[in-house]
Amino acid sequence: MSKEKQPLTDTLHIPEPEDELTHPMKDYLRSERLPHIWCSTCGIGTVITAFITGLEKSKLEKEKVAVVSGIGCSGRAAGYIRLDSFHTTHGRAIPFATGLALGNPELKVAIISGDGDLTAIGGNHFIHAARRNMNLTIICINNFNYAMTGGQAGPTTPLKANASTAPYGCYEYPFSLPFLAESSGAVFVARWTSLHVRRLAKSISEALLKPGFSFIEVISPCPTLYARRNRLGTGLDLMKFYHDNAVIKHGADTSQVDIKYQESIIVGKFVDKDKPTFFESRNNFLKDRLGNHFIPYKGPEKI
Amino acid sequence: MKADPIGVATGSHYLDGDHACAEGAIAAGCRFLAGYPITPSTEVAERIAERFPKVGGMFIQMEDELASMAAIIGAAWTGVKTMTVTSGPGFSLMMENLGLAVMMETPCVIVNVQRGGPSTGLPTLTAQADMMQARWGSHGDYEIIAISPNSPQECFDLVITAFNLSERWRVPVLFMMDECVGHMTEKVEIPEADRIEITPRKYYKGDKKKYKPFNFNDSSNITPMVKAGDGYFIHLTGLTHVENGYPVISAEAQDKNVRHLVDKIKKNEEKICILEEDQINDAEVIVISYGISSRVALKAVHEAREKGLKVGVLRLITVWPFPEKRIRQLAKQVKAFVVPELNLGQVVLEVERCSSGQTKTILVPHAGGSVHNPNDILAAIEETVA
Amino acid sequence: MTYWRVPLDLNEIKIPHGEPRIIIKRCKGCGFCVEYCPRDVLEMSTEFNRKGYHYPEVILEDACVNCNLCEMICPEFAIFCIETKSKHPESDEVLRRKDKS
Numbered sequence: 149m150s151k152e153k154q155p156l157t158d159t160l161h162i163p164e165p166e167d168e169l170t171h172p173m174k175d176y177l178r179s180e181r182l183p184h185i186w187c188s189t190c191g192i193g194t195v196i197t198a199f200i201t202g203l204e205k206s207k208l209e210k211e212k213v214a215v216v217s218g219i220g221c222s223g224r225a226a227g228y229i230r231l232d233s234f235h236t237t238h239g240r241a242i243p244f245a246t247g248l249a250l251g252n253p254e255l256k257v258a259i260i261s262g263d264g265d266l267t268a269i270g271g272n273h274f275i276h277a278a279r280r281n282m283n284l285t286i287i288c289i290n291n292f293n294y295a296m297t298g299g300q301a302g303p304t305t306p307l308k309a310n311a312s313t314a315p316y317g318c319y320e321y322p323f324s325l326p327f328l329a330e331s332s333g334a335v336f337v338a339r340w341t342s343l344h345v346r347r348l349a350k351s352i353s354e355a356l357l358k359p360g361f362s363f364i365e366v367i368s369p370c371p372t373l374y375a376r377r378n379r380l381g382t383g384l385d386l387m388k389f390y391h392d393n394a395v396i397k398h399g400a401d402t403s404q405v406d407i408k409y410q411e412s413i414i415v416g417k418f419v420d421k422d423k424p425t426f427f428e429s430r431n432n433f434l435k436d437r438l439g440n441h442f443i444p445y446k447g448p449e450k451i
Numbered sequence: 452m453k454a455d456p457i458g459v460a461t462g463s464h465y466l467d468g469d470h471a472c473a474e475g476a477i478a479a480g481c482r483f484l485a486g487y488p489i490t491p492s493t494e495v496a497e498r499i500a501e502r503f504p505k506v507g508g509m510f511i512q513m514e515d516e517l518a519s520m521a522a523i524i525g526a527a528w529t530g531v532k533t534m535t536v537t538s539g540p541g542f543s544l545m546m547e548n549l550g551l552a553v554m555m556e557t558p559c560v561i562v563n564v565q566r567g568g569p570s571t572g573l574p575t576l577t578a579q580a581d582m583m584q585a586r587w588g589s590h591g592d593y594e595i596i597a598i599s600p601n602s603p604q605e606c607f608d609l610v611i612t613a614f615n616l617s618e619r620w621r622v623p624v625l626f627m628m629d630e631c632v633g634h635m636t637e638k639v640e641i642p643e644a645d646r647i648e649i650t651p652r653k654y655y656k657g658d659k660k661k662y663k664p665f666n667f668n669d670s671s672n673i674t675p676m677v678k679a680g681d682g683y684f685i686h687l688t689g690l691t692h693v694e695n696g697y698p699v700i701s702a703e704a705q706d707k708n709v710r711h712l713v714d715k716i717k718k719n720e721e722k723i724c725i726l727e728e729d730q731i732n733d734a735e736v737i738v739i740s741y742g743i744s745s746r747v748a749l750k751a752v753h754e755a756r757e758k759g760l761k762v763g764v765l766r767l768i769t770v771w772p773f774p775e776k777r778i779r780q781l782a783k784q785v786k787a788f789v790v791p792e793l794n795l796g797q798v799v800l801e802v803e804r805c806s807s808g809q810t811k812t813i814l815v816p817h818a819g820g821s822v823h824n825p826n827d828i829l830a831a832i833e834e835t836v837a
Numbered sequence: 838m839t840y841w842r843v844p845l846d847l848n849e850i851k852i853p854h855g856e857p858r859i860i861i862k863r864c865k866g867c868g869f870c871v872e873y874c875p876r877d878v879l880e881m882s883t884e885f886n887r888k889g890y891h892y893p894e895v896i897l898e899d900a901c902v903n904c905n906l907c908e909m910i911c912p913e914f915a916i917f918c919i920e921t922k923s924k925h926p927e928s929d930e931v932l933r934r935k936d937k938s
Binding site for chain 3 (some may be wrong): 170171173177179182183184186187188189191192193194196197201242328342343345347349352382384387388427
């Protein structure tokens, strides 16, 4: 870094090579793939740093954590995280992850994907994985639109917000994701924004350690499409908006946390309860019914 | 490697094709099945649901076929042998993630007990009209293996072959039964475990940091796999990728990646194809068939032989990859091919293509709902020699 | 700094010091770190990096307390702090001055 201010005309000044290998998250990043594809002031990268911080905090063995993503901007998350990582088809991150989590019950599988991927095209998988209390941690990055394809309206686009397929404003009612998750059976439900990095990281570490279906919604700025179409400024302006309008209410009733266009956003940890996971229920039930005839699924043999 | 005796119900059984298929899968070492009920394939899942808890397997009934297919790919990467079961409408839904399995070169078996279509069609009646969907159903260029059994015994035997081919070539294998075979009950002999040959999955055992999940340079030497959870930190994607699994969006990467997917099957056609030939040597007409139609065709062939007509039989046990080489050879030798199938002309197109005008190709079509009247096949044979 | 009541362990408390490191070529100039640094250590440079973005630079070297917020909020993995000893004994003074302002 040059200390002296250079004249603005000298834009071709190439700075000294940086010591990127010392980045504290290097062991968790596929650094060779950086810089990533996300736009300037997009919040997805911040969610990844919070995920890595949360994962470190959880002290889970790195080898035993896998990340699965679907399609879309957030769908690219898996590609930058140095864990077993899978970039699957649109909407199918949850069933793919179900296969991983059941195939090897020692794995903790986290899903990092977008609102459209998880709750529109993948909505059916979402509610059923929650119903079964599958051992999955879902981190849903909600930017209120389909950004990868150019800013179309989605299942979370607030009423009145503009989107490329809602050019006069959105007139469909949006999902309130924490309410959807809780009513479908999730045992852990939280919502934060990209600004709440420390609280988000803490929630992620709690969710990773929680057996069963845990769900975290992260409201995240989309500067290039959602913010631009709605004249909300840059991602930084949205971060300032979250700063001024996010209200932390732990334990809030999820039926009361819907998001309205540019109004206050209720964040916090809403649900944290205990319930046997799919795997535990299955084992206990079959053991009870079949006695010694039951051979529990042990996962693949070691090689 | 020999089969694990815990999953092998050795002995003589009286089973329908669906149940035999389930037993075959268990004998082959399948321990993960994700499925969704659909007539006429449900009995496979039902038998698995009953048997798996007693052999250490994991059965899950998913919310739909999209999920079932996605789940078996995920599970396959943890190191377990996986399968899903469906029929036409569900097969259509599976096409999306079948492409993902092809792209991630994931071994797994998809059973399609065919029924009449399009759409809901004939849920309880037979057809063979998904053969081209099996070949081309998912978007993009790829090659696939499809096997077509014609008896409950074969449902047992060949589903084991399906698992073996799938592991050998790291490719999803489609097991194309039909309602008739699925619901036909016959004697099924299940041999001793030590007489069942199993192809184990090949695992990589070298330096963890040097592992690459793909190798696009050698189409007959398939890259060993690793298991999620073993610290290889693999990245797999449905995007066009290079050998380390990372996506690269370019024409060059696309050429390497897709060419490999096609070549590993196409160039090894002769190693993969399983054909059954009978009375070929002196044949002037050859009846080419598969699945239940091949059994109906047999009656027509017997009658034709009794009438003194020189008719041979070629049965496609693997329908895909198509045995191009063999059909080209035979096309030079015979006057005609007769192709009976329970659709209005699918595999016949391939026969016609491979015979390249060197011989006549006659389709005996049937829209499905029942099997052919053998007399129709006989009439077609007689027509060719008349 | 004037305390309403003086903490008993005031003399034992050491204010941590950090030094932000910036991986300039990764930066996309979002300004999150500059905006949210609680010590206002950073400012956007007038220079561009290779991709044409302004990147942050350190303006108050000794003010960093190694809180790592920049590292966590950076969407580009382009900034982090390493713990250092204060280079200047008067650094605490810098902090005090800031707190008063």
